[in-house]
Amino acid sequence: MDNIQVFMRIRPLSEDEYRRDRTMQSAVRILSEDTVSIPSQRTETFTFDFVGDQDCPQEQVFEAVGKRAVDQCIKGYNGTIFAYGQTGSGKTFTMQGARDEFTGPDDELRGLIPRCFEYLFDRISEEETRTSGRVKYLCKASYIEIYNETIYDLLDPLIRPCALREDIKRGVFIDNVTEETVQNPNDAYDVFLRGTTSRHVSATSMNRESSRSHSALMLVIQSLTQMDTGLTEIRESKFSLVDLAGSERQKLANTSGVRLKEAANINKSLSTLGNVINSLVDIANGKSRHVNYRDSKLTFLLRDSLGGNSVTSIIANVSPAMCNDAETASTLRFAQRAKMIRNNAVVNHDMQGDVSQLQAEIQRLKQQIAQMRLSPTATPGTVSIAPSMSGSINGAFDIGHDSTISSTHSATPPFVDSINANDAKAQALASKRHNTTQFLLILAMRKLRESERQKSRYADIMFELKNSLERQKRRVQQQKLVLKLAKAENDALRRQAPPAYVSSTENNALREEITELQAALSMQPDHSELLIENTLLYEQLDIIAEKQQPVNALPEYADALAALENLISAKAGSVDLQSAFPIIPDDSVYAGLESRIKQMKHEVNDLEVQRDRLEFQINSIEEDWLCVSDGVRKLANAKTSEHIDSIIEQTMDGIVGDQARDTWATISSLYTQTF
Numbered sequence: 001m002d003n004i005q006v007f008m009r010i011r012p013l014s015e016d017e018y019r020r021d022r023t024m025q026s027a028v029r030i031l032s033e034d035t036v037s038i039p040s041q042r043t044e045t046f047t048f049d050f051v052g053d054q055d056c057p058q059e060q061v062f063e064a065v066g067k068r069a070v071d072q073c074i075k076g077y078n079g080t081i082f083a084y085g086q087t088g089s090g091k092t093f094t095m096q097g098a099r100d101e102f103t104g105p106d107d108e109l110r111g112l113i114p115r116c117f118e119y120l121f122d123r124i125s126e127e128e129t130r131t132s133g134r135v136k137y138l139c140k141a142s143y144i145e146i147y148n149e150t151i152y153d154l155l156d157p158l159i160r161p162c163a164l165r166e167d168i169k170r171g172v173f174i175d176n177v178t179e180e181t182v183q184n185p186n187d188a189y190d191v192f193l194r195g196t197t198s199r200h201v202s203a204t205s206m207n208r209e210s211s212r213s214h215s216a217l218m219l220v221i222q223s224l225t226q227m228d229t230g231l232t233e234i235r236e237s238k239f240s241l242v243d244l245a246g247s248e249r250q251k252l253a254n255t256s257g258v259r260l261k262e263a264a265n266i267n268k269s270l271s272t273l274g275n276v277i278n279s280l281v282d283i284a285n286g287k288s289r290h291v292n293y294r295d296s297k298l299t300f301l302l303r304d305s306l307g308g309n310s311v312t313s314i315i316a317n318v319s320p321a322m323c324n325d326a327e328t329a330s331t332l333r334f335a336q337r338a339k340m341i342r343n344n345a346v347v348n349h350d351m352q353g354d355v356s357q358l359q360a361e362i363q364r365l366k367q368q369i370a371q372m373r374l375s376p377t378a379t380p381g382t383v384s385i386a387p388s389m390s391g392s393i394n395g396a397f398d399i400g401h402d403s404t405i406s407s408t409h410s411a412t413p414p415f416v417d418s419i420n421a422n423d424a425k426a427q428a429l430a431s432k433r434h435n436t437t438q439f440l441l442i443l444a445m446r447k448l449r450e451s452e453r454q455k456s457r458y459a460d461i462m463f464e465l466k467n468s469l470e471r472q473k474r475r476v477q478q479q480k481l482v483l484k485l486a487k488a489e490n491d492a493l494r495r496q497a498p499p500a501y502v503s504s505t506e507n508n509a510l511r512e513e514i515t516e517l518q519a520a521l522s523m524q525p526d527h528s529e530l531l532i533e534n535t536l537l538y539e540q541l542d543i544i545a546e547k548q549q550p551v552n553a554l555p556e557y558a559d560a561l562a563a564l565e566n567l568i569s570a571k572a573g574s575v576d577l578q579s580a581f582p583i584i585p586d587d588s589v590y591a592g593l594e595s596r597i598k599q600m601k602h603e604v605n606d607l608e609v610q611r612d613r614l615e616f617q618i619n620s621i622e623e624d625w626l627c628v629s630d631g632v633r634k635l636a637n638a639k640t641s642e643h644i645d646s647i648i649e650q651t652m653d654g655i656v657g658d659q660a661r662d663t664w665a666t667i668s669s670l671y672t673q674t675f
């Protein structure tokens with residue numbers, strides 16, 4: 001577990017700021033190499049991993065932030081660097097550099113992005129040379145922008161919007177985003193420049209500033225290592241360089257239309273980022289919280305970077321100007337909170353090979369395990385079965401490359417204390433049991449962690465479902481009200497309308513409009529069908545992302561209903577027979593709406609059933625894994641083989657799910673063999 005690293009950078013005063021305040025006093029006081037305060041605000045101090053003052057060169061920022069991220073990505077860890085701060089605080093200067101053009105490696109003012117490219121490809125060629133070509137690297141780049149809660153592909157000439165999806169294998173990913181292979185720093189920089197140009201073009205065409213959108217340049221770095229066993233190890237890491245929208249709150253007053261929507265979306269995504277960080281800080285402090293990553297595109301896309309599988313750094317950029325001190329304090333408070341988040345980065349790797357190679361590898365691992373069982377001196381921190389025993393070889397024993405699991409166990413479990421130190425035989429037996437127990441505990445904990453991940457995925461889906469349910473319920477209520485009003489209005493019109501109005505051309509046009517809307521509604525996907533499909537989905541976790549379509553489809557459906565609702569309210573409101581032609585819809589319109597409402601009620605019921613089912617599944621998974629770890633703990637203290645048998649049986653009786661039952665069967669059979 002690593003805390004997110006936070007770096008702070010103060011930019012020089014701009015000419016404008018200097019003209020306004022010639023005292024040249026800085027709003028930020030540097031107290032030591034990692035601590036600052038803002039005297040005009042409260043007396044609080046802020047401590048970070050690195051503080052760069054106004055003269056801090058680009059090279060130093062790269063040495064402190066960029067190098068570490070690239071080094072970790074080369075090893076197979078995901079890496080993320082965020083630039084955070086108010087508009088004009090120096091985010092783009094830090095990430096990209098002073099110029100829009102990249103003038104080559106001699107340019108002192110070039111930012112983190114070009115420097116990371118140069119260092120990454122240097123490291124790649126170094127590794128390939130060092131391993132005499134046994135390790136080969138492949139890099140692919142994509143570049144996106146998030147504006148108004150929509151993701152745009154900046155490498156697509158048409159800058160088309162893309163959907164965000166999630167599946168079990170890939171985690172969160174952008175569907176159909178353009179990925180370009182890059183082989184050297186210039187290729188990568190070319191991709192970056194093209195994306196940046198597209199960003200300017202789209203900003204200009206929409207008449208907005210780029211500081212109102214978030215951008216993320218993502219590199220996927222794959223390495224293939226030919227191993228002596230004939231197997232190929234594949235490592236894959238994602239390196240994300242993110243320039244966030246200006247962090248100041250956008251004013252909603254005196255704003256309307258597109259600008260209002262834009263401001264509301266910026267506020268929403270930044271406040272979601274703040275909420276996510278608050279929840280993660282609570283979690284780091286031992287509290288139990290659901291993290292609402294799905295509340296904005298930005299947090300969902302960067303889920304792994306915040307509290308997940310990534311080595312993450314945040315650069316908090318601030319202005320030194322007195323007039324910006326409130327925003328500067330707010331940036332520093334945000335950064336200070338973020339520093340408490342703990343991520344759990346693991347190497348993403350997998351093995352490939354033919355059956356005989358895999359069998360040989362399994363054999364080798366078995367020997368390693370046997371050796372570990374026999375060696376009384378093995379301590380948890382030095383258990384070294386992990387690195388090669390990865391991913392797809394054998395799911396049940398997927399220990400992974402994770403020293404954090406082993407290092408969290410105490411070196412001497414309490415049950416060993418009770419062994420008489422003078423009795424050599426008993427000591428040997430205790431050591432053997434100690435090692436086996438630790439090994440089994442590692443297995444159980446690994447599985448427990450997997451189930452926790454699964455649980456958190458369930459919780460995310462559940463959260464979505466609950467929201468949909470609430471929205472759907474509200475819609476049903478609204479539709480009922482609209483229908484009631486429209487009916488009352490219609491009755492009134494029927495009573496008042498002269499026959500000439502009823503058959504007027506205008507009235508016919510309105511009728512057609514309603515018929516079209518009805519047709520549009522009936523063309524919406526059949527929700528009942530999709531919902532049934534969705535129910536199956538929760539039993540088939542592998543296809544989660546695909547099957548979330550019904551939930552995602554609801555807003556479109558809502559749009560059609562809202563349009564109909566607006567039309568009916570608008571028409572129902574035009575009671576003045578002298579100035580407007582009344583609309584007198586057929587009874588069939590109402591009948592159609594009523595049946596739609598009925599259908600929506602069914603859907604609400606279906607969603608409720610799904611929610612209950614998920615709740616049950618989550619509880620059941622949780623209980624199963626508690627049962628397994630409890631069983632392992634009991635086994636560690638068992639004295640006789642009868643006692644062991646009864647623990648195994650009782651634990652198995654208490655487990656419901658197949659996955660946990662299988663794991664328990666494996667653990668218990670291993671334990672009986674070694675006892």
Ligand SMILES: Nc1ncnc2c1ncn2[C@@H]1O[C@H](COP(=O)(O)OP(=O)(O)OP(=O)(O)O)[C@@H](O)[C@H]1O
Pocket residue numbers: 010011012014054085086087088089090091092093094098210211245246317
């Ligand atoms: N460390 C620095 N040294 C010198 N000039 C800087 C530094 N940081 C920022 N600047 C200058 O300050 C101005 C604003 O910086 P920049 O455009 O990077 O801000 P920003 O936070 O990215 O703004 P926006 O949110 O609008 O994109 C630019 O002219 C930039 O060159």
